[in-house]
Amino acid sequence: MSEKVNLNVNGLEIESDPNKLLIEACEDSGIHIPRFCWHKRLDPVGMCRMCLVEVETPRGKMLVPSCTTEVSDEMVVDTESDVVKKAQEGVLEFLLINHPLDCPICDKAGECPLQDQTMAYGPGESRFVEEKRHFEKPINISEIILLDRERCILCARCTRFSDEISGDPLIEFIQRGNKTEVNTFPNEPFKSYFSGNTVQICPVGALTSTSYRFKARPWDLKSIRSTCNGCPTGCSIELNSSQNKMLRILGVDNDAVNQGWMCDKGRYNFEYLNSDSRLKTPLKMTDNELVEIEIQDVYSELAEFIKDRQTKVNFLLGSNLTNEDYVAFREFSNTISKSERSFYLNDDLLYKGFFGENIELAKIDDLNSSDAIVVWAEDLKEKLPVLYLRIRQAVKNGVKLVVFGHTNETLSDIADVFYGKDMVSENFEILKDLSKMKEINNLVAGKNITAILGKSTPYQSDESVTKLFEFLNSNANSKVLNAYSKGNTYGAFQTLENLKGLNDFVNDISKDNTDLLFIVGADPIGRSVYSNQIKSIIKSIDTVVTLDNFNHETSELSDYVVPISSTLGEKEGTFTNIEFRTSRIDKLVPSPGQTLSDWEFITSLMNFAGLTVETNSLEDLNRKAYENLDSSLSPVFDNLDKPSNLDGMINIFNPKIAASENKLNKTMFFTGEKLYGDSATERHSDSISMLGSKKFIEVSESVAEKYNLTSGSCILAQDELEVTVSYEVNNSFPNDLVYIPTNRRELNKFDFSREIMIIPSQVKEALNVN
Amino acid sequence: MSWDDKLLKQAKKIIKLYPQKRSALGPLLHLAQSKDGYISDDSISVISDLVGITEVQVKSVSTFYSMYKQEPTGKYLLSVCKSISCEINNSSEVINKVQEFTGLNNNETDEDELFTFEAVECIGACGGAPAVQVNYETVEGVTPENAINMCKWLKETKPDVVVADEMQENFGGVKSFDWAIQDNSGSTSTAPGFQTLNTTKVKK
Numbered sequence: 017m018s019e020k021v022n023l024n025v026n027g028l029e030i031e032s033d034p035n036k037l038l039i040e041a042c043e044d045s046g047i048h049i050p051r052f053c054w055h056k057r058l059d060p061v062g063m064c065r066m067c068l069v070e071v072e073t074p075r076g077k078m079l080v081p082s083c084t085t086e087v088s089d090e091m092v093v094d095t096e097s098d099v100v101k102k103a104q105e106g107v108l109e110f111l112l113i114n115h116p117l118d119c120p121i122c123d124k125a126g127e128c129p130l131q132d133q134t135m136a137y138g139p140g141e142s143r144f145v146e147e148k149r150h151f152e153k154p155i156n157i158s159e160i161i162l163l164d165r166e167r168c169i170l171c172a173r174c175t176r177f178s179d180e181i182s183g184d185p186l187i188e189f190i191q192r193g194n195k196t197e198v199n200t201f202p203n204e205p206f207k208s209y210f211s212g213n214t215v216q217i218c219p220v221g222a223l224t225s226t227s228y229r230f231k232a233r234p235w236d237l238k239s240i241r242s243t244c245n246g247c248p249t250g251c252s253i254e255l256n257s258s259q260n261k262m263l264r265i266l267g268v269d270n271d272a273v274n275q276g277w278m279c280d281k282g283r284y285n286f287e288y289l290n291s292d293s294r295l296k297t298p299l300k301m302t303d304n305e306l307v308e309i310e311i312q313d314v315y316s317e318l319a320e321f322i323k324d325r326q327t328k329v330n331f332l333l334g335s336n337l338t339n340e341d342y343v344a345f346r347e348f349s350n351t352i353s354k355s356e357r358s359f360y361l362n363d364d365l366l367y368k369g370f371f372g373e374n375i376e377l378a379k380i381d382d383l384n385s386s387d388a389i390v391v392w393a394e395d396l397k398e399k400l401p402v403l404y405l406r407i408r409q410a411v412k413n414g415v416k417l418v419v420f421g422h423t424n425e426t427l428s429d430i431a432d433v434f435y436g437k438d439m440v441s442e443n444f445e446i447l448k449d450l451s452k453m454k455e456i457n458n459l460v461a462g463k464n465i466t467a468i469l470g471k472s473t474p475y476q477s478d479e480s481v482t483k484l485f486e487f488l489n490s491n492a493n494s495k496v497l498n499a500y501s502k503g504n505t506y507g508a509f510q511t512l513e514n515l516k517g518l519n520d521f522v523n524d525i526s527k528d529n530t531d532l533l534f535i536v537g538a539d540p541i542g543r544s545v546y547s548n549q550i551k552s553i554i555k556s557i558d559t560v561v562t563l564d565n566f567n568h569e570t571s572e573l574s575d576y577v578v579p580i581s582s583t584l585g586e587k588e589g590t591f592t593n594i595e596f597r598t599s600r601i602d603k604l605v606p607s608p609g610q611t612l613s614d615w616e617f618i619t620s621l622m623n624f625a626g627l628t629v630e631t632n633s634l635e636d637l638n639r640k641a642y643e644n645l646d647s648s649l650s651p652v653f654d655n656l657d658k659p660s661n662l663d664g665m666i667n668i669f670n671p672k673i674a675a676s677e678n679k680l681n682k683t684m685f686f687t688g689e690k691l692y693g694d695s696a697t698e699r700h701s702d703s704i705s706m707l708g709s710k711k712f713i714e715v716s717e718s719v720a721e722k723y724n725l726t727s728g729s730c731i732l733a734q735d736e737l738e739v740t741v742s743y744e745v746n747n748s749f750p751n752d753l754v755y756i757p758t759n760r761r762e763l764n765k766f767d768f769s770r771e772i773m774i775i776p777s778q779v780k781e782a783l784n785v786n
Numbered sequence: 787m788s789w790d791d792k793l794l795k796q797a798k799k800i801i802k803l804y805p806q807k808r809s810a811l812g813p814l815l816h817l818a819q820s821k822d823g824y825i826s827d828d829s830i831s832v833i834s835d836l837v838g839i840t841e842v843q844v845k846s847v848s849t850f851y852s853m854y855k856q857e858p859t860g861k862y863l864l865s866v867c868k869s870i871s872c873e874i875n876n877s878s879e880v881i882n883k884v885q886e887f888t889g890l891n892n893n894e895t896d897e898d899e900l901f902t903f904e905a906v907e908c909i910g911a912c913g914g915a916p917a918v919q920v921n922y923e924t925v926e927g928v929t930p931e932n933a934i935n936m937c938k939w940l941k942e943t944k945p946d947v948v949v950a951d952e953m954q955e956n957f958g959g960v961k962s963f964d965w966a967i968q969d970n971s972g973s974t975s976t977a978p979g980f981q982t983l984n985t986t987k988v989k990k
Contacts, residue, residue: 188846201841
């Protein structure tokens with residue numbers, strides 16, 4: 017670390033790192049300087065002039081904006097002088113000239129920096145008697161974001177965020193001077209996966225979300241810190257509720273993980289908690305219909321099965337459980353049978369990954385300190401959105417980026433080297449000899465690199481990724497971040513052994529080895545590429561118990577459906593992210609009806625069946641989850657609740673994954689998932705339910721030509737199944753490739769190992785006429 | 787794409803002059819203006835594709851500068867200076883006369899789409915105040931009478947090229963100083979006359 021500089025602020029001696037901004041140095045020393053436009057995670061602009069302070073210069077004391085002034089040694093600063101106060105009053109009087117007095121109906125009121133700082137630093141009265149400027153009250157700049165231009169004070173936080181951080185600058189200042197407004201281009205809405213962040217950082221009520229607008233007042237909100245379990249990034253979040261209803265999620269600035277940002281799915285996919293369609297009572301299949309049943313009856317009927325030592329039990333677990341839930345299932349499984357057992361995760365992309373004693377696993381922060389980042393995985397913007405932001409940030413700081421695969425085109429525009437269709441075949445094999453590729457060798461050889469590796473699609477062979485891994489491992493000083501993309505997968509790694517994915521489930525499970533199947537928080541029929549196979553397996557098995565928040569295609573075929581509480585906001589527990597950072601999941605709202613946590617259900621069931629139960633409480637399970645770790649390093653509740661560990665605790669771990677390689681034949685179709693889909697929770701979250709409902713495919717140019725696709729839509733057909741979809745031509749695809757997003761119902765029902773027909777809609781229409 | 791091949795070729799030529807594509811944004815907007823007389827949303831989409839920034843970013847720049855018109859202009863854009871030097875030298879009377887003749891308020895275009903009138907801030911010709919621009923070709927020392935004469939001349943002859951020196955000779959008065967090299971090219975549209983934009987013709 018370079019030497020510190022010493023400053024005198026308001027007569028106090030403070031110390032700071034050189035090259036720091038004055039406003040930040042003061043903040044670190046506990047001296048608050050008011051501001052609107054400056055944000056720790058954005059480049060400074062000096063737009064609002066609220067942070068003016070007096071600095072001694074050779075020409076006497078001068079007012080300078082502290083957000084654009086770097087500290088220097090022996091700087092003398094006054095942040096509270098009369099001149100500064102007068103400047104602050106002046107700035108606020110100007111800012112308030114055009115700001116409407118609609119605080120009584122404004123969502124921001126009560127947590128509004130403009131309101132607060134006017135109280136603290138404002139002139140107290142206005143001399144402005146003219147007419148304020150007027151704009152149409154909120155306009156929809158996207159399906160989920162509203163903009164009230166009258167309230168905007170032109171700090172440029174939102175426009176800078178969309179330009180610098182998320183890289184989709186679809187909002188900008190239009191006009192100038194008194195007419196300046198933030199707006200989008202006509203018919204080009206602010207369609208961004210990260211748009212919710214602009215609402216959070218807006219220092220006034222100009223940007224609001226359809227989700228939270230007019231729902232509550234900040235002083236009525238109850239809040240608690242938790243962790244988002246949407247994807248393995250594990251963003252730190254704050255949950256807000258009022259009157260026992262979850263109303264809002266905010267990003268928390270966890271320096272090592274999300275730095276305050278979130279994706280919109282994480283931010284708004286909570287509304288399902290308040291849905292009327294939530295399962296509230298246990299159901300039992302009686303005469304082909306699910307009818308309500310007492311939970312005691314569920315326990316006693318299932319207990320009969322379990323008491324019988326001959327009963328063969330298996331588990332298909334979703335990725336949204338807490339680590340404690342996973343432990344509960346493990347304990348249950350160990351108690352009923354001592355023989356080794358596999359757990360199946362609801363993940364059609366689970367594979368062995370890169371773990372082992374000789375492999376150094378990376379942390380998210382390593383992205384910033386490496387010389388280069390190499391990515392070959394699913395599209396990170398779709399699957400691990402905030403990790404995508406961290407890559408963007410690293411690249412902005414000068415880290416080189418090498419991207420493989422046509423499925424990663426969202427990173428291609430910031431990549432130094434993009435190996436698209438020329439390098440990666442339609443079978444997801446690397447086409448050329450890497451050691452002869454000049455560009456990658458220049459960037460990688462002998463350097464510190466972070467490799468983000470995963471499989472782009474279920475059809476990709478393990479071997480192809482391994483080839484890249486081995487090249488990197490032998491040529492560079494590499495660390496690996498395994499990019500699994502589902503919820504708490506890493507928590508399952510940490511707590512369960514012999515993990516297998518959905519392809520193994522399809523191969524292994526049959527009525528011969530399973531009498532009782534638990535499907536927990538998963539809808540593999542509604543959302544996986546093995547939909548049909550799993551459907552017939554489930555139909556054949558004697559007793560199937562589904563635990564979930566909603567009824568869905570899988571639960572409708574189950575014998576028992578048990579309503580469970582959501583991991584988001586209704587449960588306590590722990591979550592482990594992509595870098596094996598374990599952090600707290602906390603409970604804010606009560607869960608509806610007779611819902612239970614998964615672990616409560618399993619523990620009660622064990623008690624009913626008269627099994628020995630060692631883990632009767634959440635604390636027991638929590639301790640059990642980490643019993644093999646040194647107690648001071650173990651992420652048990654006691655440790656996680658210490659203020660120093662709020663951001664989570666890292667325990668790097670080598671999981672035992674028993675998943676076998678996927679042997680699906682790939683046809684011209686390959687599958688993946690987009691950020692938004694139409695899973696049960698998404699369907700019941702009003703704000704985002706429309707975002708994943710559109711059925712579409714992406715085709716390469718040659719496919720569009722071959723099938724004469726001109727009308728914007730086409731029909732996918734196989735056997736009896738016909739689905740009308742719109743299509744988009746994707747120029748980065750190799751010839752003859754079609755992508756199908758399978759997190760949309762119906763689209764996952766095809767048998768992807770066989771041909772699927774593409775019929776242009778004009779042909780279909782002609783057929784219908786005849 | 788609403789730009790024809792000729793214009794696109796021109797645009798690509800301009801982009802090549804800059805180390806980064808987006809630096810060509812200013813001239814490309816002038817080019818768009820020379821095509822339509824204003825910056826249309828269609829042109830913005832074309833430019834956004836050409837330089838690789840989003841449409842709203844182009845829109846942001848085009849609406850910031852007042853020389854990029856957001857509404858269609860007439861064949862001749864009359865800009866009369868209203869800043870201090872010109873005001874002292876009776877530009878308000880010039881403004882009145884021009885408005886009277888054209889029947890236009892500030893920033894209006896007549897029905898024939900012949901004239902657009904605007905009263906503008908300093909155009910850098912204080913030495914020869916009051917100054918007027920026709921399609922950004924500057925004429926200095928314009929008396930109210932000469933302003934009318936100039937408008938009449940424009941209306942009657944409808945020249946395709948307006949040339950500063952020519953108008954200065956016929957309708958101008960005191961000139962501040964000779965602008966750099968002698969320039970007998972002119973402007974062919976409501977964008978400034980630049981060789982690179984093809985908005986000028988060298989007169990023989």
